[in-house]
Amino acid sequence: MCQASEEYAEATFDNPNMTLGGLLAPWPWERGLQLVQQVTDWSLDGDTLRLQCITDGGEAASVAIQLWKPQVLRVRLIPPGVSARSDLGLLQGAPQPFDVEVQEQDGQLAFDTGAMWVTLDTRRWRLAIHEAEGHLICREHPEDTNLRGWLRALPLGYRRDEQERLSGSVESFYLTPDEKLYGLGERFMPLNRRGQRIELWNFNTWGASDERAYKNVPLLLSSRGYGLFFHTTHRLRFDLGSGHHSSLSTVVESDDPVMDFFVLYGPSLQDVLSHYADLTGRAPVPPRWSFGLWMSKASYETRQEVEEVARRLRAEDIPCDVIHLDPAWLRPRRQADLIWNKEAFSNPPEFLSRLRDQGFKVCLWIHPWVPRDSEVFPEAAERGYFARRPDGSIYYYAPTIPSDAPNPCGIVDFSHPEAVAWYQRLLRRLIDWGVAAFKTDFGEAIPEDAVFHNGMTGREMHNLYPVLYNRAVYEALEAARQGEAVVWARSAWAGSQRYPVHWSGDQRCNFPNMACTLWGGLSIGLSGIPFWSHDIGGFLGAPDPELYVRWAQFGLLCSHARCHGTTPREPWAFGTQALDAFRRMVHLRYRLIPYLYSYAHVASQYGLPVLRPMVLEFQDDPNTHTLDLQYMLGRELLVAPVFEPGT
Known part of the structure; x- marks a missing residue:
């Protein structure tokens, strides 16, 4: 307690009149x-x-x-x-x-x-x-x-x-009375942080409508420059x-x-973001094909289902560059030991080759845990490649994968250079078969009392872990295909922009959640992460045709675009009118790829997001400081999504 507090404490804590005013104990704020x-x-x-x-x-x-x-x-x-x-x-x-x-x-x-x-x-x-x-x-x-x-x-x-x-x-x-504040990661709340209380601690948020965030970044920007x-x-x-x-x-x-x-x-916020990129690293330009459409579902269950989706995409004149496979590509209850489920997806090299011949890249879902009943677990356990408890035993974590009963897993210790090399060898076999990208899901659930190879505890590693996790995966791809590496990451901290791309995680299928998702995208751009996407249609539930089309109009005008959710997200699932509307929008996106790719180079060079909040482009106009339901795509295109049904 400061000296002034101590003096007042002596004079007031025993004074019944002051006690009636609520002064019952020393000021806890200063303890x-x-x-x-x-x-x-x-x-x-x-x-x-x-x-x-x-x-x-x-x-x-x-x-x-x-x-x-x-x-x-x-x-x-x-x-x-x-x-x-x-x-x-x-x-x-x-x-x-x-x-x-x-x-x-x-x-x-x-x-x-x-x-x-x-x-x-x-x-x-x-x-x-x-x-x-x-x-x-x-x-x-x-x-x-x-x-x-x-x-x-x-x-x-x-x-x-x-x-x-x-x-x-x-x-x-x-804080000056008119000062506005921005940043602090991907926050699904109004863009201006003034008046908010925020904790920076990565969470599996189980949604996209509260203060918690998958991606926390300790960068705060002010409208004062x-x-x-x-x-x-x-x-x-x-x-x-x-x-x-x-x-x-x-x-x-x-x-x-x-x-x-x-x-x-700055004094401009654009200058501030450029200084931040100088400090923490610039985002590399993702491969050009990554700016095309990604098609996905949680989850395609068989090879036949994927091949039918690929056929239909071409038949319906829906341009698409990437098909993503969620957990079903792995064996049941073996997420994520990186061993292919050959019963559901037979002959993986030939399967991947056939899709590649049709113009499709393949992305695979992973998370940073290895089940203890997997055949790859014993080697990693013996060599100390998993996080430990304070007593030296392996720290088991049971991730919550939808539709699967929890299965105890080891937490891969990405602070251990040999553990990174081991994990990358597992990835490399998949890359050699033809896998082009990995969806690096999760990464937020690091226990505070875990102990890591570099001497950090979980309290220190919790927020850093997604940086190390995504770096290991990104560098495995980059080593195999120089200039073609891309991940689809959910969690982040400062420096995560070095390993693009990031997506918004899971949200419900409704118009308010779509608006919250946009807030998250604009906020992460003001936190130094320039390449961002989300699940077109929303993740949990079944969007109706109107919501699907409105979300597609928004999602196809982001830096990256992926249809994904727990029910089908292919446009033909929503009727002829929705299919036609989606087709028009996705063709517009493909005409814009040279424009998007040009701004990807601007993002890499200067640290500026592809989705730009209005305040970032028009900082001198105070009317833009809280204008957060529209945005600039690059400098030339204004995008104003529709967030009300029946509009």
Whole structure:
């Protein structure tokens, strides 16, 4: 608790009048906090300003402020007893060489980056960043208190638990009254994050209409032209001016005791996304064929069913490049040991060759778990390729595959280089047969108490795991077919854009869920992931012809397009009128492929999404800041899907 809180606690907690006002205990918001109070010494080390500080609880901590380039600043708070950690695997860029020149006057430190003017009050810690012309970009907000001086926002600091162990870190930033906020991953909620409270912790969301997300990305963008990227894999909690504590602050609480963040200055949001891509890696351009139609169902059950779908697609003049096979390509209750179900899909090399001769690529569904009763399990278990419990035993997880009873599985440890090589060998046999892509499903359910080869626990690995999982699969494809690799990924974290493409996961078949799906797509684009798709028609249930056509009109005007769901999604299943409408739209899509492919190169070079929220293209028009049921496809095409039946 800060000093002001302690003084008020003595005066009020035993006062019955104050107790009647609800002051029954010390302010829990501040329990265990050590907040950076002042700078006791500082030094320069090339591009880094190193600060020795003292907290309000009298502890010594250090802060490093590093200039990466004129528009990018890194801030790291290191609590006592914690050493500066190595890279988490999220950063791909490196700082430009700089020699920072610091001015000191009247307790203020200041330096010019060439694009920003950075100031720090050393007597009562507060960091502020302005444009070169003096306009505020962003600043910390330690003065956000209630009338008694108790904190509404949490200034830079760290937290200790009841046993005095480090348990997290905190930071807060001032929000101007008209400021809008965006990003933080694929969130199926209105695009403007202002007023929301969000936890960044990957979930199997079982739908697409709440705050939870498959794809969390710790990148927050502001309509004022700056971004904040939090360099961590731990759970993060954001209060974005919700009013729960404050309407005027962004409050960030991390389970990571090291608060490590980057300030990215545009001033355009497009510039901010480009800076983020410089930091965490650029998305490669997916193969041209991936921009064609993908046809799928959960699940095609036999080879004969797939071959009939392929025949009918050609007969009905529905252009299509990819047919996807969901779990039925694997043996029952053997998901996902990567061993082909030859009873349902006989002679896989010949089957794949026949489809290839008809112009179809094949994508296979996988997940990152191996059943313990599979014949490939013993080797991996013996060699230590699965995540462990704290006692060293294999950590078994029973995934919930629809229509299958849970089967205990080992969690492939993608932090283990030998485990990655083993897994890629299993994939390579399928690739050599002719498989062109993998749908990398799941990846969100990493237990917090699991232990991994690289020394991380599940608390640290949970959000990072999908990056490692998708990298292993993507690199297996890239090694076999250079320039032709593509995955169809559900879960993500910072850096996942390096392994495209991502899709929105599972949603119900109705108009409101279609709108939520669009929100997710626009949000993930403002989180640095430029290639995105979703299940045309919705996933769970049977859309009626009107919903199917409206969803197809939306879905076929995204970066990638796939029909998929628990019931048939082939257009002829919805009647002649729907088939004709779908045919017109899919032919339009194929005429647009050169346009989409051109913007794929723009996405790769600059980090900009193919689906662009209106605010990204028209940032200077405040009318666009909350306009989130339409979007730009590239720069030239405005898309306004229909979200009301009978329209």
